[in-house]
Amino acid sequence: MSDMMDDMEGGEGVVKKFMFVNRKAPHGTIYALEGLEVVLVSAAFDQDVSMVFADDGVYELIKGMNTKGIEVKDFSKTYRALDGYDIEKLYVEKASMDARGLTEADLIVDVTVLDSAEMANLMAEQDVVVSY
Amino acid sequence: MPMVEVAGKSFEVDEEGYLTNLADWNQDIAGYLAQEEKVEMTDSHWEVVNFLREYYEEYQIAPAVRVLTKAISKKLGADKGNNKYLYELFPYGPAKQACKIAGLPKPTGCI
Numbered sequence: 619m620s621d622m623m624d625d626m627e628g629g630e631g632v633v634k635k636f637m638f639v640n641r642k643a644p645h646g647t648i649y650a651l652e653g654l655e656v657v658l659v660s661a662a663f664d665q666d667v668s669m670v671f672a673d674d675g676v677y678e679l680i681k682g683m684n685t686k687g688i689e690v691k692d693f694s695k696t697y698r699a700l701d702g703y704d705i706e707k708l709y710v711e712k713a714s715m716d717a718r719g720l721t722e723a724d725l726i727v728d729v730t731v732l733d734s735a736e737m738a739n740l741m742a743e744q745d746v747v748v749s750y
Numbered sequence: 751m752p753m754v755e756v757a758g759k760s761f762e763v764d765e766e767g768y769l770t771n772l773a774d775w776n777q778d779i780a781g782y783l784a785q786e787e788k789v790e791m792t793d794s795h796w797e798v799v800n801f802l803r804e805y806y807e808e809y810q811i812a813p814a815v816r817v818l819t820k821a822i823s824k825k826l827g828a829d830k831g832n833n834k835y836l837y838e839l840f841p842y843g844p845a846k847q848a849c850k851i852a853g854l855p856k857p858t859g860c861i
Contacts, residue, residue: 662814691810699809702817 634745635666640675642750645690649750650678654696656748661703668707668744669700670737671729672714675750679710679725697727711737756782768850772806775853783851787842795839795851801825802852812857815845 638657644650660667671679678694685692700708708729715721715731722729732740741747751770753760757778762770767786769775780799784791791799801822805813813821815836823831830836836844845857 658811658814662816693810695808695810699811699813699817702809702813702821 631664633664633666635668635743636660637668637670637741637744637747639670639672639741639747639749640678641673642678643674644678644680644683644694645685645688650675651691651693653748653750654678654693657700657705658696658703661705667705668709668740669705670709670711670741672711672737674714676710676714676718676720676725679708679727679729680720681724681726694726700727709737709740754782766856768856769853772853772855775803779853780851783853787840787847787850789840789847789851791851792839795848797826797830798822798836798839798844798848799852802848802854806852806854812849812852812854813845814857815843818845818848818857 638653638660640650640653642649657667657669679697680694683692683694697708700706708727709732710722710725710729712731712733722731751762751764753762755761761774761779764770767783769779769783781791784795789795802812802818805818805821815833819831819833819836821831822836825831836848840847849855849857
């Protein structure tokens, strides 16, 4: 990340802080999958991208998903590809995890758990917040 | 959706010629798709195609070319994980052409 910042000082363009907030369960609506694709595309623009998982959105990251019974694609493994796209800032909201009896060990990727106040501060720092 | 016939069996492709059903894929179909792309398959081509199929198996997406290059570099070495090498194999874009031959959907983040 610091390399990227150094590049920017050379006048390479403007880097904005983009945050994508995922609030919905993975299947049943198209939001989670489409939101993930937007993030993957955004990676091509070398912006400072982060993802937040809150409310039912934390279910998007559940490990060991099996979608055979509902005949939809299991795209949960794709969250593990984010690292290769240089999207490494993944945050989950603690209260949403607690309310659903989840811990970091239940999730398919490494995340940073933030409490509501920390999350609010992080959101306030963003240039753009997109919420699904 | 258009259908194509390969080795006596018919398969569905989309309007851009990508295989619709990933599970239909086999070597014959790869050969057919390569022919459509005017790519002569060598061991080096197969290495990339097989790499893509493994990537898809692991992450359920076809990688953007930048991500593919990096991943190949990690696994097969920097002499293969670079644009020059990959574009020599797949002149119309490694992500696009190699993904098509591998029977994968068009890469996400391919703009």
